Amino acid sequence: MIGILWRALVLAAAIFVAAHLVPGLRFDGYWALAWASLILAVLNTFVRPVLVLLSLGWVVVTLGLFLVLLNAFLLWLTSKLVPGFHVDGFWAAFFGAILISLVSGFLGMIGRTKVRANVAVSGGAGRTRPPEGKGPVIDI
Numbered sequence: 001m002i003g004i005l006w007r008a009l010v011l012a013a014a015i016f017v018a019a020h021l022v023p024g025l026r027f028d029g030y031w032a033l034a035w036a037s038l039i040l041a042v043l044n045t046f047v048r049p050v051l052v053l054l055s056l057g058w059v060v061v062t063l064g065l066f067l068v069l070l071n072a073f074l075l076w077l078t079s080k081l082v083p084g085f086h087v088d089g090f091w092a093a094f095f096g097a098i099l100i101s102l103v104s105g106f107l108g109m110i111g112r113t114k115v116r117a118n119v120a121v122s123g124g125a126g127r128t129r130p131p132e133g134k135g136p137v138i139d140i
Contacts, residue, residue, distance in 0.1 A: 004041050007104075010111065011044075012037035014103035022099060024092030032084030040078045048074060071097035 015037055019025050027033045051070050052059060058066040072093040079087035087093045 004038075004045055006111065007044065007108075008034075008038045008041040010104050010107045011040050011100065013107055014100040015040070017103050018096045018099040022092055022096045024086075024088035025096040026086050028084035028086075032082060036078050036082045036085035039081050040074065043074045043078060068094065068097055068101075071101055075100065 012033055015027070015033060019027055019033075027036060048070065051073075052067070055066060055070065072090070075097050076087050076093045079085050079093075087096065
């Protein structure tokens with residue numbers, strides 16, 4: 001549940017940026033933005049993997065470019081499910097999906113880097129590092 005909420009928060013920032021840069025992509029208020037980001041996070045978590053699996057042939061043939069169309073479809077579907085969130089046509093969904101993917105990927109990368117850095121410094125949840133040379137052995 002925390003993962004979906006974090007993803008929704010990142011998507012809210014990405015949708016906010018995209019709505020200000022892409023003509024035809026807009027929201028009426030911050031509640032519409034919040035609901036749109038939450039619905040898009042849920043769709044990306046549960047529906048997108050099914051769609052990717054069903055369209056795997058197209059994804060492979062287009063070398064992954066079909067994923068942009070899937071993202072645009074999910075953005076359009078979000079606009080149909082959330083009153084106050086509007087996507088006016090294919091090109092708005094297409095360029096909005098690209099921009100949302102870039103911004104959310106960048107913000108997600110920043111969030112993951114901070115979490116990893118925190119875990120590396122603290123050694124995890126209450127764990128200490130083994131003495132030098134006494135750690136687990138990995139045989140390849």
